[in-house]
Amino acid sequence: MSEKEHPTKTVILAAAATVVQRDGVGRLTIDAVAREAGLSKGGVLYHFASKDALIAGMLARMMSHFTDDMARSVAADSASPGRMTRAYIRATDYPDQADAALTTGLLAAVVNDPAQMGEMRAIFATWQATLEHDGLSPALATVIRLAADGLWLADLFGLAPPQGELRAEVLQLLLAMTQPTGEE
């Protein structure tokens, strides 16, 4: 999946994420990304022919990170029912802002290139379908999925994200909910 990308492209993508995180999506301009990456505007456009292409790159990067995380978590979890659901919980958990920057691609797409949302929606639909057939009841799996998404949202926007002790308890509870014997 992670086919050794051109190193400069990686730098540019990281710079774009930083700009969004620090200055807001509204300030995501090619100029700003170029400054942040230490390149000229022409340099950025050399690697990404347009702003939309840049956003597509951000989205692709975000997706591959997420699926890598999923794959790693799935591999480390042998119990069959709820395996995918647990992996989903772990993959969406980005307590530190640095990693959260990766998810800024979604925001950028929503604002600058809504057309790319179609792809995103399709991917979410796939995950949803996967979790519905993970050995748990579809409703329970969906509740867990939505809670994981909610945590991710809270982190991204800083909307009262649970931290420290409470966060640990929340994650633990979510994981416990994937066990057939629902005990706390």
Place this chain on the structure above:
Amino acid sequence: MSEKEHPTKTVILAAAATVVQRDGVGRLTIDAVAREAGLSKGGVLYHFASKDALIAGMLARMMSHFTDDMARSVAADSASPGRMTRAYIRATDYPDQADAALTTGLLAAVVNDPAQMGEMRAIFATWQATLEHDGLSPALATVIRLAADGLWLADLFGLAPPQGELRAEVLQLLLAMTQPTGEE
């Protein structure tokens, strides 16, 4: 709370929500809002001195709608433990796009005026604190809150939002989780 606002202001705010919903946040311009509201640009600026003021208005409107919903739900629920949590679940549930338009204020703020996010964060922190003292364990209350937020997010962006039967089951499960005897 709802101090009879100037009717034209209401029209403008509704128009702004429509524009965001239909064309995307990136297309939220004073011109577009003016056209949608059947006014001139100057007319819009007469009522909202700046774009930021417009967004503040959208945010205020969204907040008052939400708190009204909360209050109504709380009043109709006599059982004391989990009362707030249940009200929160019901208040965030906007299956139809029309009402979802109200929440576009948040998006607009994120993109155009991140400074206004501070207020938003404070409000979320208050809700979070309220739910933590609703008679449920803080972790459980938080999980439910996050799931409700996640559902709202899924609706807003169209990210595999559960619908029909599954949605009803999800909502029922969330409400059931607020009952002391955790049975399904």
Place this chain on the structure above:
DNA sequence: ATCTGTGTACCGTCTGGACGGTATAGTCAT
């Protein structure tokens, strides 16, 4: 009744700046 003034609610135009994108000439390492 009429004149004069005042406040409200707009309309239409304009300006200045930001931004995406293009073009071009040149640099430097391999």
Place this chain on the structure above:
DNA sequence: ATGACTATACCGTCCAGACGGTACACAGAT
């Protein structure tokens, strides 16, 4: 001599906000 850029200049478009003006309702004075 090709790839990976830098630097500068420029074009067209979009947009926020400022501004001058218009229409109308109402008030008080005469």
